[in-house]
Amino acid sequence: MNFDHPPPPREPLPVTSAQILDGKALANRLQDELKQEVYEWTQQTGQRPGLAVILVGSEPASTVYVRNKRKAAHAVGIADQLIELPAEITQAELVAHVDRLNADPQVHGILVQLPLPRHIDGELVLRRIRPEKDADGFHPMNMGLLALGTPKLVPCTPLGVRELLIRESIPTKGKTAVVMGRSNIVGKPMALLLMAKGPGGDATVTIAHTSSVDLPGICREADILVVAAGQPEIVKGSWIKPGAVVIDVGIHRLADGSLCGDVDFAEASQVASAITPVPGGVGPLTIAMLLRNTFEAARAIVHSAR
Ligand code: NAD
Numbered sequence: 001m002n003f004d005h006p007p008p009p010r011e012p013l014p015v016t017s018a019q020i021l022d023g024k025a026l027a028n029r030l031q032d033e034l035k036q037e038v039y040e041w042t043q044q045t046g047q048r049p050g051l052a053v054i055l056v057g058s059e060p061a062s063t064v065y066v067r068n069k070r071k072a073a074h075a076v077g078i079a080d081q082l083i084e085l086p087a088e089i090t091q092a093e094l095v096a097h098v099d100r101l102n103a104d105p106q107v108h109g110i111l112v113q114l115p116l117p118r119h120i121d122g123e124l125v126l127r128r129i130r131p132e133k134d135a136d137g138f139h140p141m142n143m144g145l146l147a148l149g150t151p152k153l154v155p156c157t158p159l160g161v162r163e164l165l166i167r168e169s170i171p172t173k174g175k176t177a178v179v180m181g182r183s184n185i186v187g188k189p190m191a192l193l194l195m196a197k198g199p200g201g202d203a204t205v206t207i208a209h210t211s212s213v214d215l216p217g218i219c220r221e222a223d224i225l226v227v228a229a230g231q232p233e234i235v236k237g238s239w240i241k242p243g244a245v246v247i248d249v250g251i252h253r254l255a256d257g258s259l260c261g262d263v264d265f266a267e268a269s270q271v272a273s274a275i276t277p278v279p280g281g282v283g284p285l286t287i288a289m290l291l292r293n294t295f296e297a298a299r300a301i302v303h304s305a306r
Pocket of ligand 1: 187252284
């Protein structure tokens with residue numbers, strides 16, 4: 001998907017009965033809070049949290065994502081560096097860059113922008129990142145800790161959704177949550193967070209996927225419906241329980257250049273009690289959580305070295 005050009009002016013959102021969950025505004029608040037925390041920590045320790053971003057090739061969407069992440073890091077006082085590598089880089093050369101960053105004491109968070117070129121084994125590269133520096137939370141160690149209920153660094157998109165649920169005071173305890181999608185970066189960790197004990201968790205969780213039968217029926221059970229299927233506007237208003245909270249993780253560019261999510265917003269917003277828009281919903285929270293993870297990694301690494 002190409003996000004290089006800003007979307008054309010959008011039609012005003014349709015009249016809606018649902019509360020719009022403004023992820024952009026929340027992300028701005030979270031980044032302001034983090035900026036203050038980073039400032040105080042830097043004053044106390046003399047250290048700056050450091051994020052290193054590896055970008056392989058020049059895929060336009062990845063280039064824009066990386067630019068946005070670096071800009072946000074800079075704005076909160078995180079030192080960021082970009083390692084731009086050619087698409088033809090070998091696996092061994094890429095791994096050598098990861099190893100160098102693993103050993104660099106100025107670097108506390110490492111992010112390898114996905115997707116990687118086809119000749120690279122992405123799993124192997126992600127597993128090479130030291131778990132303590134795994135800003136995206138994709139390392140098997142971090143996924144395992146999350147599954148065991150003792151999370152350290154958690155994948156940013158589901159972490160952002162949980163933060164939104166907590167900050168918007170959306171009750172999750174004892175609620176029925178349905179997560180559509182079972183990917184390792186969104187669906188699976190999202191389900192683990194929703195079922196975890198504590199704020200934003202304690203829900204009864206169902207995961208729906210491509211082999212699920214009667215998707216509309218499964219979705220209609222949900223008090224909280226998180227959609228991360230990667231299918232434009234697949235979830236219709238008739239799939240939603242009246243009053244449900246709908247979180248739309250998907251993002252797609254349509255032929256006319258506008259953006260949409262996995263949920264048919266016009267229909268869903270007539271039925272839901274609250275809903276995230278696309279754009280301006282989950283996306284900005286993902287970046288805010290990447291910065292939070294980098295800061296948490298820096299604190300843990302510096303603290304353990306003392
Ligand atoms: P993915 O393609 O890896 O996974 C999609 C999942 O949805 C799969 O597990 C599949 O089983 C399931 N699925 C696909 N079609 C389905 C269907 N018809 N019915 C039921 N289940 C179905 O995608 P992903 O990486 O998890 O991302 C999902 C969406 O979220 C994409 O649109 C992606 O662009 C978006 N995304 C947004 C952010 C953000 O920050 N806003 C971050 C990550 C991903």
